[in-house]
Amino acid sequence: MSQAPVQERTTPDLHPKIVSPFCTIGPFFPFAFVNDCNDLTVFEGRQARGRHIWLGGRVLEEGGHPTFHTILELWQPDAGGIFRHPLDPRHADADPGFYGFGRAFTDAQGFYRFRTVIPGASREPDGTPRCPHANLTILAIGLTRRMVTTIFFSDSPATADDPVLRCVPETARHRLFARHDDALAADGLPGYRFDVILRGGEETPFFRD
């Protein structure tokens, strides 16, 4: 170990403004925190508006190996492109059947899936449009910090001007698109596939956090 041993200290924090250090979730994130959290299409007994889909894929590490018990968190606007949050000027019109947050975890083959709606195009308070997208956080053993990326949808119009997508190198943008995949269709809902490649090959672009 190259690190100095930890010095114990019992006095109060002298520099309270130091941002607390992040750490990995480790291998034992409780199932009780993720079971039954991957369905975003029902909220408080109401059905979400819009087109319901399965959004799923695999989370892979170097060498294409599946990651097991990786936790994925989704945050997205509703089918009308409205975030359920007071900062969205249109939030009073948010879909009462859609909350926008969900959680899923990967199985032994690295597969996860969410049941959600295709998000609508959102608008910044200054009117700048954002094309339909969902934010994704990835937490796993070995990841000492969260990984953040954004999922776009292959059938969205006018994605080239999206203020976040255009920051991604052009050659890697296609890796941020979920695409139709009949293999993921179930219960009469269409499937969209979004694989997360943490390292190597067609590596998923992640945002600085």
Next chain:
Amino acid sequence: MPVNQDAPLRQYLPYDDRTQTRRQIEDYPRSFTRMPAQPFVERPLTLSELTGPIHLERRLPVGSADFSCLYPGGPRALGQFITVSGRITDEDGAPLAGAMIELWQANASGKYIHEHDRHQAPLDPNFIGQGRFLTDAEGCYIFRTIKPGGYPVGSNDWWWRPPHIHFSILGPCWMDRFITQIYFPGEPLNETDLLLNAIPDPEARQRVIFEPQPTKVTKDLNILEFRRDFVLRGKRSTPQIP
């Protein structure tokens, strides 16, 4: 829950790597096989990143903050009773009110209730060691539990984790998402823990160790008390005039 109405004016700067756990840690192989080889992409923060789940208790149910028994008045879990309290603020010291805290920990023997835990240690029928609750209007929290045991990790028992409690915090903004592990002061295993010692700044390392509070002895249940405050990223973009 108060929400940061001025959030478009707020700054969420990228984490300072000196105060954060290193991304790649020697002898922790998965910190290499899962770390992207490509540089992280810089992007502006839009409504999408500056909003986030509020009133999350409507989506994820909250429960009791007493983990030392399964139900009020029920038989007590084995181990040293402890109380942990603290406050969650942003970098300006403003409280995160109504933030959701999720906790999970091993029992006194160092065993989790989790199908992936292969450690040969007994479960405690009176201890679950996981739950969620909210911070109050001042950003404060308090819970009662037992001190967790240390445990070996890896298939060859090649590394012992010191006693620690996992914290997951979900605030009103996607940028507030925070996960960490908090350790106990004076534990010999702290000195060799790969994760704790991967925080480069020694001052920052102290931010993931509980502070012992003065001991009190009463006629009622006696419990050791610890404190841990958290400072989450985020501040006003213009300095306030005093």
